[in-house]
Amino acid sequence: MALFAATRLLALRRSPILLKLPPYLSALFIVVGVAWLLLLPLNEYSRNTYISENAILPGQVHTYFGGSEHNIFRAYRQEVWHLSERSDHDRISGLEHELRAIGLKAATQDYSWNVAGEEIKGTNVYGVLQGPRADATEAMVLIAAWRNFEGNINYSGVALALALTRYFKRWSIWSKDIILLITDDSTYGPEAWVSAYHSTSSIATAARNISVLPVKAGALQGVVALDYPAGPWGQRFEKLDVLYDGINGALPNLDLLNTAISVASSQMGIGCTLHNMVSHSDSYSDRLLTLTKGLLTQGAGHATGPHSAFMPYHVDAITLRTVGEGWHDEMSLGRTTESLVRSLNNLLEHLHQSFFFYILLNTNRFVSIGNYLPAAMIVAGSLTISALALWVQSGKAPTNGEQSGKKGEKLEEKKMELIREGDDVALVPKSDLVAAERKIFLPAAILLAVHLAGSIPLYLLNNISRPALPLTLHAITLATLALPPTLSYHLSKLPHQQLQILQSFSLLLLGAVLSMLATINFSLAFIVGLLCAPLAFIRPLPLLFSPNPSSTSPAPSTVSDAQDFITKLAIVLPCTVLYALISPPVVLYAIATGLQGVFGIEGLGVEGLLVEMARGWVAQGVWTGLVVWGVWWPAWVVGGGVLGSGVLGRGGGG
Structure with missing residues (x-):
């Protein structure tokens, strides 16, 4: 046989x-x-999002950011507007002064790149709020880029980050350090800062024309970036667009994304969107459009916001960007950020239980890697x-016939x-x-x-x-x-x-x-x-x-x-x-x-x-x-x- x-x-x-x-x-x-x-x-190949890490407890705390904090925020917004009218040197000095006035360990970082014959340079300003219950081994980052991804001055975003940090300073609940980072832009500033933060050699940073960081904290556990470019007189918004794509298509842990959406929508009543799709009917066509936009953004591999630079370092990060015109104001965004930071503060270990590879169809439905790969x-x-x-x-x-090309020799093919x-x-x-x-x-x-x-x-x-x-x-x-x-x-x-x-x-x-x-x-x-x-x-x-x-x-x-x-x-x-x-x-x-x-x-x-x-x-x-x-x-x-x-x-x- x-x-x-x-x-x-x-x-x-x-x-x-x-x-x-x-x-x-x-x-x-x-x-x-x-x-x-x-x-x-289709529903058969996707599923609803859920929180895998029980320690996060999203939306389980009462937020207190409001009342008199609104006046402080408006004062900061006016100060940011005045700083925008000054030179870059005066602006950097003014921001550093504000961080020191809050009580943070403030420092600056210069960076520059030469790309396509052009010099990309700027200065990052950051400060470290040492948690009363922290041992300097873990930290969270709150980012507000001076200019957002579209190149607009992030007036309300910077002001809100300053007001929140001042508000956080009065609390004694923090088990992690909080770093306030104000970068020059939304792409290269965060890249310079996070690469210097994780660099163990000054020679490596000097080779890239990036200054070393004089002040550091512990391992970064989570990053939240604010993109709220409302002018000096403010502007209400309709929804929050959650940006999550990192460099080379890297994604944050899905628990961080779900926590932000849960806090904003369930606790604060703020609608959330993905890829700037303000109106999403959850129909097949809208899901497919969201999937397509996600594929194009992830396939391009470029930064989509200040959070993107942190992905290659296995630091989970997202950006909250205001879209549309509605009835939500800066206090709503402030309370959302407060609740999200307090959820990250609850973490006992790095986010790891949920998915790192997924495709989102809307804010509450995703496809896991086993289904799309x-x-x-x-x-x-x-x-x-x-x-x-x-x-x-x-x-x-x-065959012999193919080798010779002669008809008489084609019979050689039949030899057994x-x-x-x-x-x-x-x-x-x-x-x-x-x-x-x-x-x-x-x-x-x-x-x-x-x-x-x-x-x-x-x-x-x-x-x-x-x-x-x-x-x-x-x-x-x-x-x-x-x-x-x-x-x-x-x-x-x-x-x-x-x-x-x-x-x-x-x-x-x-x-x-x-x-x-x-x-x-x-x-x-x-x-x-x-x-x-x-x-x-x-x-x-x-x-x-x-x-x-x-x-x-x-x-x-x-x-x-x-x-x-x-x-x-x-x-x-x-x-x-x-x-x-x-x-x-x-x-x-x-x-x-x-x-x-x-x-x-x-x-x-x-x-x-x-x-x-x-x-x-x-x-x-x-x-x-x-x-x-x-x-x-x-x-x-x-x-x-x-x-x-x-x-x-x-x-x-x-």
Whole structure:
């Protein structure tokens, strides 16, 4: 029985049906991956949020921030407005003076980065309130950036943070230190401060032009940022938009998010939103829209607020941003923040019981990693299936008829061979027992060279000055579109087997990287996987001019040849144009012009997109650019080289 099973497997090895199946399987996997994602907004694949950490006790305390504190807040708001009219030096001195007047250990921190020929610099002001019951081993952070993410002065946010800290100073319940941090902006100031806070070497911070922190507290347990840019005369708001996306798609523990939403909505009666969706009907379309916005924001990997910089350091953080015009005032936000800080003060250990990987559909419904991760894995699996199919085909030994091309020798294919196992005898085709020797050195060297070439656009776009960035992208786009035809000319001289091995290695590496990336940043892996999905179906296009031994002219010589040429041209041109449209530079142009606001900046444009990508790489450590130029771009170039190898040469038939 074992012998007959072996003969059946040998027969399947050359089954034409089995060899034609992988492209259909890859297409099926892509459809299933997309359909899987579309099912997530349904109730069957998501669940309601809940608090896992019982010690938090959200909304279980009575808040006292109000009454006379309102007058103190308005006084601080006027002081913030006066400071905004002064120079940066006077503003920093004035804020530091206010922190010392409250009774905090105040200090400042200077920082600067040189990105795209521009200097990003500023000064952070912070103070430490030592908890009466604390032993300086744990701390909470209250942030109010001087300018919010849109570049507006955070008048009421800074004033409210000062008023709350002054209010907290009078309480003796704190078991953790409280750090008030007022950064210059909402992106680079928090990044400079948190990196210096967790740095153990002054040399490391000096290398990044970041000053060391003269005053520190314990391990950071939680961060709450306030974004309330109401002017000096104040403005009531309708809802709180909870920002939670971190750098490189990192997310805070879901318990922190649930605590903030529970306190705001249940205790204070303030409605909460996600991704600035003020009106959310909890319908399938609204859930899907929230999911899509979450995927785009997480896939971009850039900071979305002051909280984002803390995620890479495993510090849970969120930003509370006021949206709309309603009847809630600064006292409502103050009591919400007080209750949230007191909940964090209850923690006996770092938040760990709830989810760190999730997708939110609205403020009270989420999808866990076990439900959404298969979508990206299945899309990446479509690439792996094509890679394995190409590897199997590359090991198929050519028959004598294929090697000689002579009709008289095609009968050699029918030679049979006896195989024995004990008393069992089976007759199988001799060609099924022969495997081709794979020569993998040259395909591996070509793939390595293309991947190393991806470092060139990555370096240029992160080191060229800002005015030259659009021109640099134009040059990279032209070079990118010209590279596949150039590579195709050289690949056309290789045997067909080595073309298959090259494409197999490229798809196998791409599928493996996307599968690994999906466990860290699901959104980026899924988006890049969909953009790379056509690469699984790339095969050499037909040769435009069929070789004619009797003719020395490359042009069509007969009417049938001309018709054949037109037919092939009708296939080659659309495929080439469509393939160019899915190239990384062209997609970047589409994002810059058609998806403005993906990174939270209105009117991004090509130059703005490139500047934000450079700032993210240099200052924030965002690896989206590395995935684009180090993973997606090489795979696209190799696929383009294989695609055109049949048009410009022998089609890999050597």
